[in-house]
Each structure stands twice: as structure tokens, then as C-alpha cells.
Amino acid sequence: MQIRTEFPYETRREDIRIPLADGTRLYARVWRPETDEPVPALLEYLPYRLTDWTAPRDWQRHPWYAGHGYASVRVDVRGHGNSEGLPGDEYDARELADGVEVVEWLAQQPWCDGGVGMFGISWGGFNSLQIAALAPEPLKAVVTVCSSDDRYDNDVHYMGSSVLAVDMHAWAATMLAFTARPPDPAYVGEKWREMWLRRLESVEPYIHTWLAHQTRDEYWKHGSVCEDYGAIGAAVLAVGGWHDPYRDTVLRLVEHLPPERVRGLIGPWSHQYPDRGLPPGPAIGFLQETLRWWDHWLKGKDTAVMAEPLLRSWISESHRPATVYDELPGRWVGDPAWPSPHVTPVSYAFGGTPVRIDSPQHTGLDAGRFFPFGNDADLPPDQRGEDAHSAAFDFAVPDDGPPLEILGRPEVTLRLRMDVPFGQAIARLSDVAPDGSSTLVTRGALNLSAREGRDRVDAWPLGATQDVTFLLNGIGHSFPPGHRIRLAVSSAYWPWIWPQADSVGFTLDPVGSSLRLPLRERTSDALTFEAPEQSAPLGVVSPEPLDEPRPERLVIRDVAKGEWRLEVDPRYGGTRVYPDGLEFTEEALETYTIEEGDPQSARTRSDWTIRLHRPELAWDVTITTRSEIRCDAADFLTSDEVVCRDRGEIVFHRTWEKKIPRTAG
Secondary structure (H helix, E strand, C coil): CEEECCCCCCEEEEEEEEECCCCCEEEEEEEEECCCCCEEEEEEEECCCCCCCCHHHHHHHHHHHHHCCCEEEEEECCCCCCCCCCCCCCCCHHHHHHHHHHHHHHHCCCCEEEEEEEEEECHHHHHHHHHHHHCCCCEEEEEEECCCCCCCCCCCCEECCEEEHHHHHHHHHHHHHHHCCCCCHHHHHHHHHHHHHHHHHHCCCHHHHHHCCCCCCHHHHCCCHHHCHHHCCCEEEEEEECCCCCCHHHHHHHHHCCHHHEEEEEECCCCCCCCCCCCCECCCCHHHHHHHHHHHHHHCCCCCHHHCCCEEEEEECCCCCCCCCCECCEEEEEECCCCCCCEEEEEEECCCCCEEECCCCCCCCCCCCCCCCCCCCCCCCCCHHHHHCCEEEEEECCCCCCCEEEEECCEEEEEEECCCCCCEEEEEEEEECCCCCEEEEEEEEEEHHHCCCCCCCCCCCCCCEEEEEEECCCEEEEECCCCEEEEEEECCCCCCECCCCCCCCEEEEEEEEEEEEEEECCCCCCCCCCCCEEECCCCCECCCCCCCCCCCEEEEEECCCCEEEEEECCCCCCEEECCCCCEEEEEEEEEEEEECCEEEEEEEEEEEEEEEEEHHHCEEEEEEEEEEEEECCCEEEEEEEEEEEECCEEEEEEEEEEEEECCCC
């Protein structure tokens, strides 16, 4: 990583408040070049608190853009951080309307030349696309990283129309804790406590809404730009990582947007900006790459960025199973169109006699983290244990032939017979080495009640045999000669997939079942990127913990009870001390429990503690939250609690108990 300290422009930074039409003011930080000429503005718009939580990351890129001649602006969403107003649901109409106002306000500033770009990762990548679909006139281009075009089927809530237990729960719990954080008196003054208490009174756990919409209805269509790709008027650079759950959005955007206004880039990365150097790498000069994009679309410069292939992708070479890789072996390839003329779908028929699949309910404990962030225990370990709980079908890569490379989304067709009305099918694609080690390549799932459409619930006719077809997540991978391509099918995948109430598996008939792989011909590509660089870091200090840190992922088995428990420390940041004196501490623990023979025993719990402390202001607040989900045959049972303290005194305490019918999940 190269740290840049000299740029074409000297820069200045100021914190401002952006007025909205209803009188609300959003807190913003602006980095601008020292010039008398107006310049384009770049906007990153998030609920994640610019003065603390994202500040270290912000300092890596916003000053860098300013140094290259852009006004780079970071804004907190209404009701979050130091912005006024009350928080709402994620990506709700108010958030997006505010974003349009911010874009138009920026374009009208004397230091802006009228052109605006938006960028962001995850939440900021989502709302960049969503605001682009509302088409404010000044918004000319966006860079959307690790984001989704489909809020129902490519987000943290549902996977293949099944409840995504691991992140439906964990992210709702995280946002409950995050939303309860107060404004900072160092930036808003003495009114911080009044603002905080008003926010707290308005808080409602997201999980109530998310679980109330178990099929792809109008709630999920809102903000899903796949409903109308043609509404997006801005040019789109779509970026993802093969270890990020949102990477399929890149493939859909380059397929459905006009090729003269879109480019796609998928690397080996996790849920991180590609320049940060977090595992798995290699990292690239992502800021330089985006500068080419901004200079082309906002300054009219010839940067040759639109001469690049429509899609640039990383093809990973075969590698041993591990939970973390500093860098993955592989190479960059370019495709001029998507679907690509270099990719040919090839079907592999299953073989054998019908097999009964009734996976233990704890199948899936070796799935790894849904959102890898570059931590040591994020990725799936050796899959041999999971394979043993599944029906596995192997396809040999000939010893005397070339590697078999795939790029895109594999597809499976399964011929199933089921004796209960509801169930799930999970398919995992693995690379099996000659020694038997099994490295997960990609996976997919289908709630079998959604086989006719994800907007409906169709019970399985008891005892009937039907074919179901579904896609796995996209991937670029090379299977070497002598290895085996394994497709493993299971009826359970906890804690990723919340089990159906009466799940007893199904019978799979290999006759009529198949795997369809997107085989890519090996091309001679000479794609390269500059080395990563960033602006100087903020200077946040992370003290060494006094105690031995707990494991990131710990699996505990109660042999006598047949119970399995997974404990996860998400490790978002721990304790850090900021240059302005703020001490910020957060601790979280997620717990997922199930009995191997009882799908109704599934339960989740998340505990958060966040402390914000400014010794010089005698400011010391603590937020603790508890979130739980249980189930019975008919309902999900949710329980949430928030306790907020100001210098030890409880100023807010609320609990929620909710019963939500299991209409599809």
C-alpha cells in the first residue's frame, strides 16, 4: 500500500450541515481542492456515522479524491450520526428523497461545476444505485461496490426465498444497536441528549418488518433497481468480490444496462473496498481506477476507461481449503459482452439410483461467514464434513486435459420427491483435490415452496416428484486436471438457512438431475491494475486488549442433548481512540443454536455493547442490546431489548416481543 501525501491540488476540509426542504439538516464533511474553479462533487451517503465509525475508511479516499480535483462529500443519513431527524427503515422513500435533495444541493454550490457522482460500498452502494434510478439531473455517474439490484433475493434477508437466518438476524440486531447510538456533543453541542432521546422513542427493530414480508412483494420491489434497469440514467461502474454475497449484481448490471454506460469489475475480495488490502487479495489500485471513471464521466477526459472490457473478472486457481487467504492465486480476464462469447454452458448429468437426503439440522456450521470482512475465520473450512451430510455427485477433470475454468452462475436441476408440504434444497459446488480435501467454490439454495416464483407460496404435492431448477452464486474458478468437481445437495444449511418447521428432507432421483457449468475458454488476457494507494490515515489507535480475545467462530456440541451452538464474534472494530479524543468501544457476540434432529429448535441471539466516551467533555454513554429469534411450527418469535445509559444512569429501556406468522419461511 502506497500512502500519498502529495497531490495535484492542496485540499481543505470542513464540516457543514446540508438543509433539506422540510427543515432537517444533514451532517456532512467536505474535502475540496484549493482552486478558484468549480469542480465536480462526489457523494458518499451512509447511516454509519462519519465522525467515528467510518472515519478511518473515509480518510483513505475522500482526501485522495479532493487532491485530484473533486469535492468529495461524506453525508450521514437522516436520524444517524450527527444528522437531524429520525431514523427510518433501510433505503426507505424518505432516505432516497433526501439523497436526491443532497445531490441537487451539491450541484448548486459555487464550488461545484454542476456535475455530481455517487459512490459507496454496501449501504452506500445500494443507495447510489437507487438514487441513480430516481435520475436527479446532476447525477452523471456512480461507482457501486458490493451492492445489490434485488433487495429480496440478493441482500441479507432471504436466499432462494428462504429466511437467511445468519444475517436476517445478525444485521437486524446490529442496526438496532447502531440506530440507538447518540449524536456527539463535540459536533452538535448540548442538544445531543434531546436529539438522542427523540431518536430512541422512534426506534423499531428492523426484524419486525423484514420477517413480515416473506415473499417478494411490493416492500422488496421498492429500491430494487432490477424492477426497471432503464430508469438508471447515470453511468455505472459496478464492483464486487467473489467472496462477497452481492457479486451477482455485477453480472446482472453488465447484462441489462446499455454497454456504453456500464462496466463491471469482480475480484477475489471480501465485503471491502478493493484497495484496502484485507484478505483475500490481491488488492488493486482501486482509487486510480475510479478516478479514470470520474474523469471520463464528470470531466470529459479521455481516460480509455470505456475501452476496457465490459466485464473484468478474477479467475481463481485451485487452492487448499482455509478460512483466510492473504492472496489467492489466479489471473484477470476480460469479456467484451455479458453473457460472454467466451462462456459456454455445459451440462453434467448425475448418475446412480435414487437417494434419500435428510441432512442433520446442524449441516451448514462450516458454511463460513455470510459477509466475509477479511477476518481470520471468515471463509469456509474443508467441506468434507458438510459433504458427508449431503448427497455428493463428483465429475472428474481429466488428467490429460486442460483445466476446466468457469465464469458465471452454475445452475442445478434436481428431480425431487417430498412427503411434506415444505422444505429446502441447498447445493454446494466444491473443488476436490486428489487427497480428498474439499474447497467450497460456490453455493445456492431454494425454498421449495418458491419453485414456481419467489412472489408466491406453493406447497409441495405430498408424495409427488417434480423437477426444480435454481442458480448458484456467480464465481470465477479453475479446476485443475486430476481434481473432481463436486456438487453436494443437502436439505439443511444452518445457520444460513432457517429450517422449515416440519423439514424431513426429500428423495433425489439422479435420473433427470444435472449440473450446468458456465465453462469459459482460456483466453490470453493482459489485464493489469496499478498498485493500491490511499491518502494518509486518520491516526486512530486501537489499544491492545487486556484479555485474550475470544474465538471468532466457535462450534460447541452438547453430545448428550444433540445440540450444536455456533458463537460468532463479528469483530467490526473493537476499541479505538480517535485523534479528537473520542474513545469508541464495541463488543458483539452472535449465537446460533439447533438440535440436530429438530428444525423447530432453531434459535438465534445477538448481544451488543457500545460505549462512546469523551473524557474532556465528561461524556460517557453506553448502549446495550439483546436480540433473539425462536420459532414454533406456526410463528417466528422475536424478542429485542435496548438499554441506554448516560454516565451510568439508565435514560432509556425498552423491550419488544413479537409473534410473526411463518407464511413462507
